[in-house]
Amino acid sequence: MTNRPRSRFNTVIDPEAVEEVKKLVLVKRKVVITCHVSPDGDALGSSTALCGVLKSLGKDVKIVTADCAPKSLLFLPGVRDIVSHTREPERARKLIEECDLIFCLDFNDMKRVDRLGEFIEGSQAARVVIDHHLGDALPCDVLISRPEVSSTSALLYIFLYQAGWASRLTRATAADLYTGMMTDTGNFSYNSNDPDLYVIIADLLRKGIDKDNLYKLVHNNASESALRLNGYAQYRANYLLGGRLALITLSGQELKEFDYNKGDTEGLVNMPLTIPEVQWSIFMREDPGEVVKVSMRSKGDFPVNLVCQELLGGGGHINAAGGEFRGSLPQALDFILESVSRYEHLLTPRQGGSSH
Ligand code: 5GP
Ligand code: MN
Numbered sequence: 001m002t003n004r005p006r007s008r009f010n011t012v013i014d015p016e017a018v019e020e021v022k023k024l025v026l027v028k029r030k031v032v033i034t035c036h037v038s039p040d041g042d043a044l045g046s047s048t049a050l051c052g053v054l055k056s057l058g059k060d061v062k063i064v065t066a067d068c069a070p071k072s073l074l075f076l077p078g079v080r081d082i083v084s085h086t087r088e089p090e091r092a093r094k095l096i097e098e099c100d101l102i103f104c105l106d107f108n109d110m111k112r113v114d115r116l117g118e119f120i121e122g123s124q125a126a127r128v129v130i131d132h133h134l135g136d137a138l139p140c141d142v143l144i145s146r147p148e149v150s151s152t153s154a155l156l157y158i159f160l161y162q163a164g165w166a167s168r169l170t171r172a173t174a175a176d177l178y179t180g181m182m183t184d185t186g187n188f189s190y191n192s193n194d195p196d197l198y199v200i201i202a203d204l205l206r207k208g209i210d211k212d213n214l215y216k217l218v219h220n221n222a223s224e225s226a227l228r229l230n231g232y233a234q235y236r237a238n239y240l241l242g243g244r245l246a247l248i249t250l251s252g253q254e255l256k257e258f259d260y261n262k263g264d265t266e267g268l269v270n271m272p273l274t275i276p277e278v279q280w281s282i283f284m285r286e287d288p289g290e291v292v293k294v295s296m297r298s299k300g301d302f303p304v305n306l307v308c309q310e311l312l313g314g315g316g317h318i319n320a321a322g323g324e325f326r327g328s329l330p331q332a333l334d335f336i337l338e339s340v341s342r343y344e345h346l347l348t349p350r351q352g353g354s355s356h
Helices: 007-011 015-027 041-056 077-081 089-098 116-122 152-163 171-183 195-206 211-219 224-235 252-257 268-274 304-312 329-346
Strands: 030-035 060-065 101-105 126-131 142-145 238-240 245-250 280-287 291-298 320-326
Touching: 007 152, 015 126, 015 142, 015 152, 030 041, 030 089, 041 060, 041 077, 041 101, 041 152, 041 171, 060 077, 060 089, 077 171, 089 116, 126 152, 152 171, 152 195, 171 195, 171 211, 195 211, 224 245, 224 252, 224 268, 245 268, 245 329, 252 280, 268 280, 268 291, 280 329, 291 304, 291 329, 304 320, 304 329, 320 329
Parallel strands: 030 060, 030 101, 101 126, 126 142, 245 280
Antiparallel strands: 238 245, 280 291, 291 320
16 A cells, blocks of 8 residues: 555646746745635635745745635634735735745636736746636746646645655645635535545545544634525525526625625525526625625536626636626626526526426
């Protein structure tokens, strides 16, 4: 029996790209790692894991994000050291300006890092992208983009393995990667049939992670008001296109009434998909500043990334995507309601064939 994952990981990423990244890490000293706004488990897990590994290599490394981590992910030890632009704008700008290597993890569009985008674009630092989103890549020196891998965290593990650095993962950084793999696959309920995912998990378990506890830490931290808000939103959901499209909205006023905290509606958009007939689910949340955050989920071949890109200039994955609408919730709702019929032909016809 060997403790090492199968050697097929050696060719998942072009070995030349892996060598180029290793060379950059060797010659550069000040490193910044960044990921997308409203960072999720995958964005933060991959960032904190890479940060730990680079520190073990003697690098001066900081994670810089556009905004803060959600409460549910504050248990990840590395998250406490993150510099967020919302809290420390000057420090965030300076770190990016003064570093000589930037890792962009889990995004492929500069709009996804808000204000950090202009700093990253203006920086002279070498840029490495490790990502799994569909669509055009970010301009960079080395690109590691594999949309068929279900999380950036799993892809980062494979990179570390190929680089000969997987042995540098500790119990803490293994937990970071597991958290990203778990959250980006809905706790291994979608995009999770690749046997190699479980080869990776076996290695992370050998590092001492407690996967059962990680599930609890991420998911079992709701509040009474959050549960009431989610129940209310589900009660008021609309079902359109013959019950195949679910539409949930929450206005700024409703959020206030339920004492909304960031992260409270995480997972809400997935709930309608538990109805067998629902193939497409949309959740619209009115955020401060006349912005409506739109999240979409789907089953099967229905491409919500394409819908989000066409309607909102957003993106994501075929079954999970998002974007933003600039304007009020009623305006966003009108716009979405006018647009959904354009995509009806991409849905599977209803059982029985009737469109009523
Ligand atoms: P969520 O709905 O959970 O915010 O995001 C679902 C997926 O869509 C994630 O993979 C996320 O990276 C992507 N996504 C969400 N919002 C945007 C957006 O505004 N632009 C792009 N390009 N992707 C987004
Ligand atoms: Mn991801």
